[in-house]
Amino acid sequence: MNEKEVFAHMGEEGIGRMVHAFYQRVKEDDLIGPMYPEGQWEQSEWRLREFLNFRIGGVPRYIEKRGHPRLKMRHVPFSIGFAERDRWVKLMGEAMDEIELEESVKGQLLPFLATIADNMRNCDESGSGSGGALNFLK
Ligand code: HEM
16 A cells, blocks of 8 residues: 555545544643644644645645644754654554544554654753664664
8 A cells, every 4th residue: 555545545535534543642742742832723723634635635735824844843942752752653543543543544644754753853862762773663
């Protein structure tokens, strides 16, 4: 299953539900929750949802409003190490389970997002992360 097929399977509707379930968890999360600007959950949800609609499905709304994603640069203000990466991926996996995303789709999408998450790391200090390898996914 490639990105096109993932998008065909989920549609904007499925991506929206997944991102919503994800932020419900992020909001309550002790490690990464506090990084997000208070009172802007709707905007945060819009940005991730539309980024994914763009990145997976080619829907141009994100680019039209935010310009080139330059995600790495946009994450520089936050200290992201292994622990933060792993938490992000864990919460996203839980969100996928909540919306009952088919295993074959999850098996494609989660590692794809984990690779992006790994690329966001900008500090190597970490207390509790997996210490490097992304094989915690397996
Ligand atoms: C590795 C762990 C990550 C942490 C701790 C993290 C945290 C954050 C924070 C605090 C913000 C700023 C608030 C906001 O604009 O909503 C943000 C923005 C954003 N993040 Fe992440 N993020 C992570 C990984 C990812 C991944 C894997 C993706 C994409 C698959 C992603 C996509 C985005 C997008 C699209 C934005 C908004 C960029 C903009 O238009 O300004 N992030 N992230």
